[in-house]
Amino acid sequence: MNTVIAFIVIFGSLVFFHELGHFIFAKRAGILCREFAIGFGPKIFAHKKGETVYTIRLLPLGGYVRMAGEDPEMTELRAGQRIGVIFNEQDEAIHLIVNGRDRFKEARVIEIEKADLEHELIITGYEEGEDELKTFRVHREALMTEDHLSTQIAPYDRQFNSKTLPKRAMAIFAGPLFNFILAFIIFVVLAMIQGIPTNEPQLGEVIEGGAAVEAGLQEGDRIISIDNEIMSSWEDIVTVIQKSPGEELAFNIERGEEQLTIPVTPSAQEAEGKTYGMIGVYTPFEKSFFGAFVYGAKDVYAWTIQIIQLLGTIVTGQFTIDMLSGPVGIYVSTDTVAQSGILNLAKWAGVLSINLGIMNLLPLPALDGGRLLFFFYEAVRGKPVDRQMEGMIHFVGFALLMLLMIVVTWNDIQRFFL
Template sequence: MSTVIAFIVIFGALVFFHELGHFIFAKRAGILCREFAIGFGPKVFAHKRGETVYTLRLLPLGGYVRMAGEDPEMVDLKAGHRIGVILNDREEIVKIIVNGKDRYPQARVIEVENADLEHQLIIRGYEDGEEEIKTFPIHREAVISEDGVESQISPWDRQFASKTLGQRAMAIFAGPLFNFILAFVVFVLIAIIQGVPTNEPELGKLTSDGAAKESGLMEGDKVISINGQGVASWDDIVTVIQKNPQAEIDFTVERDGEAMDIPVTPKVREIEDQKIGIIGVHSPVEKSFFGSISYGAKETYFWTVEITRLLGKLVTGQFSIDMLSGPVGIYVSTDTVAKSGIMNLMKWAGVLSINLGIMNLLPLPALDGGRLLFFLVEALRGKPIDRQKEGMVHFVGFALLMLLMIVVTWNDIQRFFLQ
């Protein structure tokens, strides 16, 4: 059960911060955000605050921010439509009832002649019992009620497409950006809690079952030499240990001002078919706020480069698609990491956040990177690509991504449960 909770918390946090990036920069640009959703499929929970509905949905496979203008906008009121309207004290329409007018006895009934819900914000038509056409102004935050479901109208200046290229690009780029920011914050917190690794020739924390503890070494011991050879850094210590699996080596350490000789026999660990020595000791650490900031930046950079390098191998064929992991693989890995402690689980969350950010920046349809690619084309040609054509490309891309997700998930199931 603890693994399930850890997986939900980590995956939920990654998706939440990703969508929060989209949401914040869309709002800053003045875009109407209709929904902030975590998950897909049927609603499990919904709460409206302001002009946005916050929802939790059944399938935990991502999330989205539904911005005005990205989907077909509202109901198209055509000539001859009979609608109900509710006006405020300034004779502005604040609610348009497309059907179900019987629920609103106070509504005035209008036969529409023409309407503009985006630019002019007016409805012109005949009110019941009158023969003269009237023009009714629409409040900018008016709502449309259809089958009992209310949706706020979006004037053109509140729609995604009305914003500058830079504003639109930033609203999309902010999602992956927030994943990198989240990873940086997580790595900084790890460093603040457990300290920043240093390269001093000292011993950090010892594992309970390691050769270092069994031989009598202690945390804080300053290593003077190994096998008579002086050491000047933690890296020197690691190099000697790794080169001597199952071979006794003599440590000379300084403890409480006294020199001590302690023999240690490193145990063996296999990494990529290579045997190396380990003694179960961590590097020394120091606690420093600015050091923690530096550590967070270095870790974020390191994992960004490492994950990008692995993706490059996938493109060049050096890395098989069978080795990719989906939600099932991530769950299994989370279970393994969770057993090794909260710090490792936090680091795993940081790495996953960077991975999510990079994957979303890939220039593929339906991903944020694909949308940014369309913005680049728009900047080069001086005008946007036809929205229907772009929408079709993203739809096909989304379908292919779902197919890839199914394949990867099946590979995970075979790898972890059917072998």
């Protein structure tokens, strides 16, 4: 049960920050954001604040920010159509009722001759019982109700496609960017709590049952030499220990005001067909407020390079389907990491956040990277790709990604449970 909660909290946080990036920069660009959703499928929670509906949906496998103008979403008002209209004190239409106007007693019935809800924001038509053609102004935040669903209209300057190319690109790029920012925050906080790994020739936390504990070594011991070989760094200590499995080593240490010589025999550990010596000691750490920020940035960079190198195996042909993990694989890995403590779980969340950011930047249809690729093409060409063609490409790409997700999930199930 704890693993389920940890998985939902971690995955939900990653998705939340990703969508928050889209949301913040879309709002800064003046785009009307209709919905901020975590998950897909049926709603299990919805709350409207301002012009945005915040929802949590049943399947916690992603999320989205629904921006005005990205998809066909408004009913087009046609000539001859009769609708109900509610006006404010300034005689502006603030509510357009396409059907079911009997429920709104204050609505005036208008037979439409012409309607422009994007640019001019007017409705021209005949009010019921009158023969004079009139033009009515429509409020910029007017609602349109059809089949009991009310939607705020979006003047063209509030739509996604009305914005400049840099603003549109930033609204899309901000999602992955916020995943990197989240990872940075996590790594900085962890560095402040745990400290920063240092290369000093000193012992960090000792592991119960390890050779170091059995020999009497303690956390904080400073290693002067091993078998009379001077130790000037933590790397020197690791090198000597790893190449000496099963061999007794004389550790000359400094503990407080004392200098001691303690014999230690590293245990043998098999890894990648080789045998290494281990004594069960972690890297030493030191506390530094400003250093934590530097270390956080370095950690983000290191994990980014490592993940990109893994993706590079696709090009070299070394990539296999087993190297991919879907929700099932991530859940199993989360369960394993959770057993090693909350700090390691937080580190895992940071790594997953970087991974989510990088994967979304891949130039594939339906991903943020695919949309950015279309923007790049638009910048070079001088005009956007046909919207219907782009929509079709993203639809096909999304379908293929869902198919890949099914294959990866089935592979995870076979690997871990069958």
